[in-house]
Every structure is written in structure tokens, then in C-alpha cells.
Amino acid sequence: MLVYQHRSALTISLVRTVGRHPGRENPVRIAKITATTVTTAALALGLAACGSGETPESSPSAAAAGGPKYAGKTLTFWRLGDSNPDAQKYTDELVAEFEKQTGAKVKVEWIPWPQVNDKFTAAAAGGAGPDVTEIGNDQVPLWQSQEALEPITDIVASGDQAQIPKNLMGLETIDGETYAVPWGGGSRAVLYRADWFKELKIEVPKSWDELVAAAKKIQAEKGSDVDGFAFNGGSDANHLLGALAWTAGGEYAVKEGDKWVGKLTEPGFKTGFAQYTGLVTDGLSSKSRLNQNTTEIRTRFSNNKVGMYLTAAWDLASIEEESKGKLKGDKLAFFPLPSQAGGEAQSFLGGNDIAVWGTAKEKEAAKEFVKLASGKEWGVKYATDGGLLPVYPEALAKLAEDPVQAPFAAAFAKAKAFPADPQWTEANETKAVLQNAARKVIEGKESADEALAAANKELEDILNAS
Amino acid sequence: MTNTSTLSRGGGRSSDPGPRRPRPPRKAGGLPAWSIPYVLLIPGLLVIGALLLYPLIQMAIIAFQKVGLVQISGKKPATWVGLDNFTSFVDNDIFWSSLRNTVVFAVIAVPLTLVLGTAVGVLLHRLGKKMSLFVIIGIMFAWAVPPVAQGVIWRWLFDAEAGIVNWALNLLPDWLSTALFGRADWTGEPWLNDAWSIYMVLVICVVWAGFPFVAVSVLAGLKGVPAELYEAARVDGAAPWRTFWKITFPLLKPVFAVLTVLSIIWDFKVFSQLYVLAGTSNREAYNLSMYAVTEAFKAPPKMGSGAAIALVLTVILLIVTAAYIRQMFKQEDT
Numbered sequence A: 001m002l003v004y005q006h007r008s009a010l011t012i013s014l015v016r017t018v019g020r021h022p023g024r025e026n027p028v029r030i031a032k033i034t035a036t037t038v039t040t041a042a043l044a045l046g047l048a049a050c051g052s053g054e055t056p057e058s059s060p061s062a063a064a065a066g067g068p069k070y071a072g073k074t075l076t077f078w079r080l081g082d083s084n085p086d087a088q089k090y091t092d093e094l095v096a097e098f099e100k101q102t103g104a105k106v107k108v109e110w111i112p113w114p115q116v117n118d119k120f121t122a123a124a125a126g127g128a129g130p131d132v133t134e135i136g137n138d139q140v141p142l143w144q145s146q147e148a149l150e151p152i153t154d155i156v157a158s159g160d161q162a163q164i165p166k167n168l169m170g171l172e173t174i175d176g177e178t179y180a181v182p183w184g185g186g187s188r189a190v191l192y193r194a195d196w197f198k199e200l201k202i203e204v205p206k207s208w209d210e211l212v213a214a215a216k217k218i219q220a221e222k223g224s225d226v227d228g229f230a231f232n233g234g235s236d237a238n239h240l241l242g243a244l245a246w247t248a249g250g251e252y253a254v255k256e257g258d259k260w261v262g263k264l265t266e267p268g269f270k271t272g273f274a275q276y277t278g279l280v281t282d283g284l285s286s287k288s289r290l291n292q293n294t295t296e297i298r299t300r301f302s303n304n305k306v307g308m309y310l311t312a313a314w315d316l317a318s319i320e321e322e323s324k325g326k327l328k329g330d331k332l333a334f335f336p337l338p339s340q341a342g343g344e345a346q347s348f349l350g351g352n353d354i355a356v357w358g359t360a361k362e363k364e365a366a367k368e369f370v371k372l373a374s375g376k377e378w379g380v381k382y383a384t385d386g387g388l389l390p391v392y393p394e395a396l397a398k399l400a401e402d403p404v405q406a407p408f409a410a411a412f413a414k415a416k417a418f419p420a421d422p423q424w425t426e427a428n429e430t431k432a433v434l435q436n437a438a439r440k441v442i443e444g445k446e447s448a449d450e451a452l453a454a455a456n457k458e459l460e461d462i463l464n465a466s
Numbered sequence B: 001m002t003n004t005s006t007l008s009r010g011g012g013r014s015s016d017p018g019p020r021r022p023r024p025p026r027k028a029g030g031l032p033a034w035s036i037p038y039v040l041l042i043p044g045l046l047v048i049g050a051l052l053l054y055p056l057i058q059m060a061i062i063a064f065q066k067v068g069l070v071q072i073s074g075k076k077p078a079t080w081v082g083l084d085n086f087t088s089f090v091d092n093d094i095f096w097s098s099l100r101n102t103v104v105f106a107v108i109a110v111p112l113t114l115v116l117g118t119a120v121g122v123l124l125h126r127l128g129k130k131m132s133l134f135v136i137i138g139i140m141f142a143w144a145v146p147p148v149a150q151g152v153i154w155r156w157l158f159d160a161e162a163g164i165v166n167w168a169l170n171l172l173p174d175w176l177s178t179a180l181f182g183r184a185d186w187t188g189e190p191w192l193n194d195a196w197s198i199y200m201v202l203v204i205c206v207v208w209a210g211f212p213f214v215a216v217s218v219l220a221g222l223k224g225v226p227a228e229l230y231e232a233a234r235v236d237g238a239a240p241w242r243t244f245w246k247i248t249f250p251l252l253k254p255v256f257a258v259l260t261v262l263s264i265i266w267d268f269k270v271f272s273q274l275y276v277l278a279g280t281s282n283r284e285a286y287n288l289s290m291y292a293v294t295e296a297f298k299a300p301p302k303m304g305s306g307a308a309i310a311l312v313l314t315v316i317l318l319i320v321t322a323a324y325i326r327q328m329f330k331q332e333d334t
Helices: A002-011 A013-018 A022-050 A085-102 A113-124 A137-145 A153-157 A194-199 A208-222 A237-247 A267-281 A294-302 A315-322 A363-374 A376-386 A393-399 A406-413 A424-430 A433-442 A448-464 B002-010 B033-062 B093-126 B129-144 B147-157 B164-171 B174-181 B195-223 B227-235 B240-251 B253-268 B272-278 B288-297 B303-333
Strands: A074-080 A105-111 A132-136 A181-186 A189-193 A227-229 A253-256 A259-262 A306-311 A332-335 A350-356
Touching (some): A074 A085, A074 A113, A074 A363, A085 A315, A113 A294, A208 A227, A237 A267, A237 A306, A267 A433, A267 A448, A294 A306, A393 A406, A424 A448, B093 B129, B093 B195, B093 B288, B093 B303, B147 B272, B195 B253, B227 B240
Parallel strands (some): A074 A105, A227 A306
Antiparallel strands (some): A132 A350, A181 A350
């Protein structure tokens, strides 16, 4: 190294005159020192960046002091979604009741929906997990396949829970064992700004064309940065796309024998897909927000930037909070998503379940908690307080009389579910197969036929992977 | 102990009456002298071994296994799948577009960072003391911004509706904007939709945050070059360009070598900024790091396949760095 530096300095014709200068070694040495320092500093920085750690949470486990059955024990309970006053109040009451009955304390943690799968992943990999968790019904097959859920067949076989219709447990029952108890049903409808509709004299849309016209009118009056009807291209995009495609007679995939066969290229699905991408290509929703999910749309809605979007009643409480109380009551209303020809669209059969996490420390107490929460009293209260549909038949029948809930009850009757397969989450969120197909079509890189053919093959590959 | 110090200080003229035995110069704790450097290295090696080598080896092993949550939590043993994780890349479009994005990004960002950094370094050298200090402090702020914050800053600047970039482009006179870009209206231009424009923003972001380090390192190197060399060059009538290539560049070659290797390493594995700018749902904009993370940690996690991607990235980096260092040494020998 030193020899080289020496020589290269000497070979420079311009500097030969000063080649014999006593200080000529200096530049070389300093350059080397600089180089070493630079490297060391860089390595040190790199290491420092890796050095952040997590403080493990220690759960105090005081000795049981006699009295109630689970006195001194603490359960961790994950509630999903953003905490809002109604949901918080319900949870507090439920927890207080459980403590009164069993003496066990319950620590509640709120997990926003877009983070749910990441949190479950971390918990299943050995991180801090819950004892009891709320869970989306379409997530149950995935987490069951990861062996992250405790079978709780005995809970649904007896007591109140035996009254829950078995057809609501299609996703939860796998190989004869039940892994979660349906807690509340969530079908979706269009939430709209009733005050804007009134101000602009727009009738509630009865067909898709009327919905498009209403959206355009809102944009014309309220500014071009307002989404007339918000496009959802994020993690829960298929709730919107599914509703449109199912209504047009389409399907994602159908199980034939033991293989999933993709149906994305069939005319029905194509029609729904065209309506879906049309939301952006027709300008109802801005091209700059192709990734937004329902949570992001809701935030924009709370800030007067959205006229209509597809969601469920649980958003109402959060909107009131996010808009600092400005958007509530009769400023907001729902209507069932209309189909292209008129009439109600088919909705996604969503729903939240409650389950015991597989690595729960206090399994018995956790089961006791699930039993209480999903029983008739607290189960129906969960649904009605949280803007969902109760899973108990008599309570559901009562709802059809409530004007706010009627559109959901109507949609619930026609609701359909996504392919019941553990790999569905991979296609739905991780690989975002249809979101990416829609992006290609919206940006004009591929025709809808090309994009759907590719997506169909990918969907089949994912669903049939073991 | 006294004896030793006297020996070293007094050399052979010690007045110690005792019999003098020849002994190794610095003896401590009964260890032979040759072992001391190695003993001192042990703590460092242990830390590196535990924090770097062990995970690295684990990653290489996992790359040939099927590992998911069930295996991680110990409910089932991991199964060996041979090269399956790698062969699945062959007909995987996401892998190839990620590889392309990674390489193209590095090929553009590394030279840009070095050229801009060197130019600013040379400028700093010519500035007066106060001005130079002022500029250094200014640019070091960019280097000091954490990667996630860098992403947030540039994401906001390029935001479609509230972004200052679209606002500024709209301020341009229409004829100029049309002449330059073929359009006059930039309202709502979505910069962070398409892979190419995401990467354009990413290049700007990474170069912006990376050049100050290069500039300051080059400046440190330049401080060591004796002024006489430049005087002589001036006397001989050399133009600045020629002076740079004949004096500055050859003398600072070791500095440039290190900076180049570091930039290559940093730019190949850029992650945080891209994660903030593009999010995980736009898979056309993945680079290898992003792809590895989504494979390994998004539900349902496929850690084997994620590790395989990371291994591919590591091997590419090793090859590029090794080839570059080899090239350097080859040049030295001629």
C-alpha cells in the first residue's frame, strides 16, 4: 500500500519537482488514516443501528389469595380496531364483570386492523401474545393452520353458544374442531355524507349509475380533491371489489375436488372489476391514493375529503372522534351498495370472532372469559354497541326494524365469504394479487383481460400451495 | 513491575544489583507476550460472533429449509427442502423485478453520491474557514437525519396534493414547463404510484442523505495534501480539471476506494426509505430487501424463502465488493 502510494506520487509528471520534499509522506499517511477512520465510524454506526432492543414485559403473577376462582391471575386481551368511546366502554364493562365473577384481572390492548396480521405473526413466533383475542372470521383458517389458536369446541357445544347458527361457523370449524366463537357479524354498506346529499339535492342512489352521478356531483361542488366514492386499494380492498364482483355474479375461486379453480376471468368478475377500477379511471377517486385502506379512507372522510365509501357501522364512533364531534348523527347515513342493474349488491360476510390464543398462559381462565364474552348477554351487547350484527337469531331479527341497521341486515342476508383457505390472507393482503392487477389496469400498463388472467393464475397457485 | 520499568527506561545502564535475566519486554498476568493482542481481540470477536456471525449462519441454514411460524415456535421441526426456496425464484416475476430495481438503483445512486460528494468536498476545501464550517454543519444535518425521517420528508415533498414539488412545478411559467416536460399542469401528479417515479424520489432521497459523508471524508483527505503540490501544478499551468485528476484523485484513492465500497453496500440494501415512500402493497416497487421482509414476516410468514432472498442479496454484495477490491489491488500492482 505504502509502496504504491509512493510510486504513484512520483509518476505524476507535474509533481516531480517537489518529489523530494520532506513532507511528501504526509498526504499518504493522512489519507490512510482518514480511510481507516471512515471505515471504523461507518461500522460503529451500523452496529449502533442494530442495537435497539425490546424490553420484555413482565406480568406480575401474585399468588392466588383464595376466594374467587382465578384471583391474582391476569389475562391479556387483544381488541382489534381503533379504540373509540363505545367500544372502550363495552370492553371496560365486560372486563369488570369478568373480574367480579372470577377475580382475574384483564389487561386490554388495542390493535389497529391494518397491523393485526403483523402482531399475530410476532406473537406466534414467540413474542408477547394475548391470552384471548378478537379475530376477523376470515383470518381464522390462516391462524389455525399456523397452530396459533386453541380449539374451543366444548364452548360452542353447550350453553348460550349452542344457539349460534352452525352456518355462521363455516370459517371457524376445521376438521371437526371449532377454533373461535362468532362474536358479531359485519356486512358492509355505503356510508355517505347525508348533509352534503341534502345540500346538493342528491337522492340516495338506487343503481350504480346513480351512485357515479352522485359522486361526480359531490366532486363538482366540494372540490376536486374530494373523493366522490373512495377507491380502496389497501389491505382490505377485496371487501369493495368482492361486493362489486359478487353482485355481478362473479366469484374469486371455487373448490373443485380438492383444488381451487380461479374464476377471475369469467364475465361476472370482470364486470365487477371494471366497476372497481372505474372508480379511479372515471375520476371518482384520486389516482394518487391507490394504496389506501378503509382506515385511511375513514380519516379522510372525517376531514371532509370523502363523499361516500364502503364500510360498516363501527366506523361511526371513530369518525365522531376524529372529526372532533363535527360529523355525527344525521350528517351521516348508510345505504346498501346498489348493483349495476339496480337493487342491492351482495356484501362481504365479515364478522369478528373471539378466540383463545394457542400459547395462552392461563388457558382455563381464557376459556372462561371467551365463554362470558360470547354468551348471549355480552355477545349481543358487543354487536349492538359496536355497530355489528348479533349472531344470535332473535337479536338479529329485531335489528331489521332499526333504520341505521336495516341496510346491514338486508346485506347480511345476501352476504358471501372469501375462499375459506389458510392461504387466502397471502393472496388478499401479503401478495395483494387483485390490488396489483387493478393498479396495472388503472395505470394503463395492461388491459383488464391480461391483468385478470395473470391474477387468476397467481391466485390458483397461492390457494393450492400447501 | 518496578524492575521492568527500570529496565525499559534505563536500558542497559540499570544500577539494579540483582542478577539480570533476559525477559520479554511487556509481561502481564503471566501471559506470553505474543498472545496479548489475541486476548484483547476476544471480547470483540465474541460480540461480532454472537451478533453477526451466528444470525448470518442461521440465515444461511434457514434458506435451505421450510420455516414458518409453526417451526419457529418449536411445534414442528424445520424440514430441509434443498434448493426449493431458490428454484421457486426462477419463474417469479416479483423476484426478478426486485433484483432489477436493486441493481439499477445502486448503479445510479452510488456514482451520483460519490460525484456530488466529491464536488462538494473540493468546494469545501476552497472555501474560507468560516464559510466551510457553515456549509459542513448545514450538510451534516442531512446526513444526521434518520432513514425513516428521510423517507417521511421526501414523501411529503412529493405528495400528490400537499406536496411542495407539484406546487413548485405549477409555479413555473407554462411555456417553460411545457418546453421542459411537455405539460403545464402538475396538480395532483402522483409521484409515488409508479415504480420508476418512486425510485426517482428514492435516488434523490438517498443521494441527499449520503453525499455529506462523502464530502466531509474527501475534505479530510484533501487537508492532508500539501499545498506545494497545487502550487507546483499552478506554476506549470495545469487547469483545475487536470489538477484534480493528476493530484487530488491519485492521492485520495484509498479514501475513494473505501467510500465506494461503503456506498455500494449501503445502496444495495436500502430499505427504510423505500418502505416509507412506497409501502408494502406496491410490489412492483420492491427491492430485494423489501421482498425478503414481506416474504419472511408478512402473514403467513415464509422465513425460508425470505432468508433465501436475503442470501442472494448478500452473495451479490460480496461479489460486487470483492470484484471492486480486486480491481483496486490489480491497479496498484501495475
